[in-house]
Amino acid sequence: MIKNEELLIGIKDALPIVLGYLPLGFAFGVLANQVGMTVFQAGLMSLMCFTGAGQYIAIGVMQAGGAIFTIITANLLVNLRYLLFATSMVPHLKNVPPGLATLLSYGLTDETYAVAMTRYQNHEATTAYMTGLNITSHIGWISSSLGGALLGTFISNTDKIGLNFALPAMYICLLVFVVGKRSDALVAGISATLCLLFGFIFPSTMANMSNIIIATVIAATLGVVIDERY
Amino acid sequence: MSDTSIILMIFGVSAVSLLPRMLPVALLSRWEFPQLLQKWLSFVAPAVLGGLAALSILAPKGYIHISPGNLYLWACIPTFFVAIKTRSLFYTLLVGIVTMALLYNFAGI
Numbered sequence: 001m002i003k004n005e006e007l008l009i010g011i012k013d014a015l016p017i018v019l020g021y022l023p024l025g026f027a028f029g030v031l032a033n034q035v036g037m038t039v040f041q042a043g044l045m046s047l048m049c050f051t052g053a054g055q056y057i058a059i060g061v062m063q064a065g066g067a068i069f070t071i072i073t074a075n076l077l078v079n080l081r082y083l084l085f086a087t088s089m090v091p092h093l094k095n096v097p098p099g100l101a102t103l104l105s106y107g108l109t110d111e112t113y114a115v116a117m118t119r120y121q122n123h124e125a126t127t128a129y130m131t132g133l134n135i136t137s138h139i140g141w142i143s144s145s146l147g148g149a150l151l152g153t154f155i156s157n158t159d160k161i162g163l164n165f166a167l168p169a170m171y172i173c174l175l176v177f178v179v180g181k182r183s184d185a186l187v188a189g190i191s192a193t194l195c196l197l198f199g200f201i202f203p204s205t206m207a208n209m210s211n212i213i214i215a216t217v218i219a220a221t222l223g224v225v226i227d228e229r230y
Numbered sequence: 231m232s233d234t235s236i237i238l239m240i241f242g243v244s245a246v247s248l249l250p251r252m253l254p255v256a257l258l259s260r261w262e263f264p265q266l267l268q269k270w271l272s273f274v275a276p277a278v279l280g281g282l283a284a285l286s287i288l289a290p291k292g293y294i295h296i297s298p299g300n301l302y303l304w305a306c307i308p309t310f311f312v313a314i315k316t317r318s319l320f321y322t323l324l325v326g327i328v329t330m331a332l333l334y335n336f337a338g339i
Binding site: 050054079085160187 | 231233235236237238239240241242243244246247248250251252253254255256258259260261263266268269270271272273274275276277278279280281282283284285286287288289290292293294302305306309310313314317318319320322323325326327328329330331332334335
C-alpha cells in the first residue's frame with residue numbers, strides 16, 4: 001500500500017514537469033520533422049536520449065550539415081553536468097537497490113533532479129517514488145515529441161498560451177524549496193551570478209551548459225567555506 | 231543525413247547522455263561519502279537551481295537578454311512572490327503561466 005502511495009506521489013510530482021516538457025518536446029518534434037527525421041526517429045531519440053538541450057543541438061548540427069561526431073561530442077559536454085547531479089543524489093538513495101537506482105537514473109534530468117532533491121530533503125527516496133517521477137516525466141517527453149513530429153505544422157506558437165514559462169516557473173519554485181538556510185541562498189545567488197557571468201564572457205559555455213558546471217563547483221565550494229566559518 | 235546515420239547518431243547520443251547519469255549511481259552506491267564531501271554535495275542542488283533559474287529567466291532564448299523587453303523578467307516577479315507565499319508548485323506554475331500569457335498577448339513589448 002505504501003508502495004502504491006509513493007508511486008502516486010511520484011506521478012503527481014511529475015505533472016508540473018510534464019506541463020513544462022509539452023512545449024519543449026513539441027518544438028523538438030516539429031524541428032526534427034523539418035530536418036528530415038521521421039516520426040519514429042524523433043520518438044526513438046526522445047526515448048533513448050531524454051536530453052532536451054542535447055536533442056536541440058543534434059537538430060541544429062544536422063540542419064547545418066554537420067557530422068555525427070560533432071553531435072556526439074557536443075552531447076557529451078552538455079550531459080557532463082549529470083555526473084555531478086547523479087553523484088549528489090547517491091547519498092539519498094540508500095533504500096533503493098543499487099541496480100534499480102542505476103536503471104531509474106536513466107530518467108535523471110534537470111527537472112526530475114530538482115523535484116526529487118526537494119522531496120529528499122524530508123522524505124526517504126524509494127524505488128516507487130523514483131519510478132513514478134522519472135517514468136511519468138519521460139513519457140511526457142516522448143509523447144510531446146511525437147505530438148510535435150505528427151502535428152508540427154498546425155500549432156506554431158506556444159508563447160501565446162504562456163506555456164514557455166512553465167519550466168522557469170518550476171525552477172523558481174524549486175529554488176525557493178531547496179533554500180533552507182542562509183548559506184543555501186548565498187550559494188544559489190553566487191551560482192546564478194557566476195552562471196550569467198561565464199555565459200556573458202564565454203558565450204559558447206551557454207550552448208553546452210558548461211557554465212552551470214563551473215558555477216556549481218565554485219559556488220558549492222564557497223558554500224562549504226561559508227558554512228564552516230559562520 | 232541518411233536513415234542509417236540518424237539511427238547511429240541516436241545510439242551515440244544515447245550513450246553519452248545516459249552514462250553520466252547512470253555511472254555515478256552504479257559505481258558509488260555502496261560507498262560511504264566523507265562528511266565534508268556530503269556537505270559539498272548538499273550545496274549542489276541550490277547551486278544548480280540558482281543557475282537554471284537565472285538562465286531560464288535572463289537568457290530564455292539561449293543568449294543573455296537583460297532588458298525591460300524581456301517578458302520572462304517581468305513574469306518572474308509574481309511567480310517568485312507566489313512561490314514564497316504559497317510554497318505550492320501548482321499555484322506557482324499557474325500564476326507564472328497565466329502572467330506570461332497575459333504579458334505576451336497584451337503587454338505589446
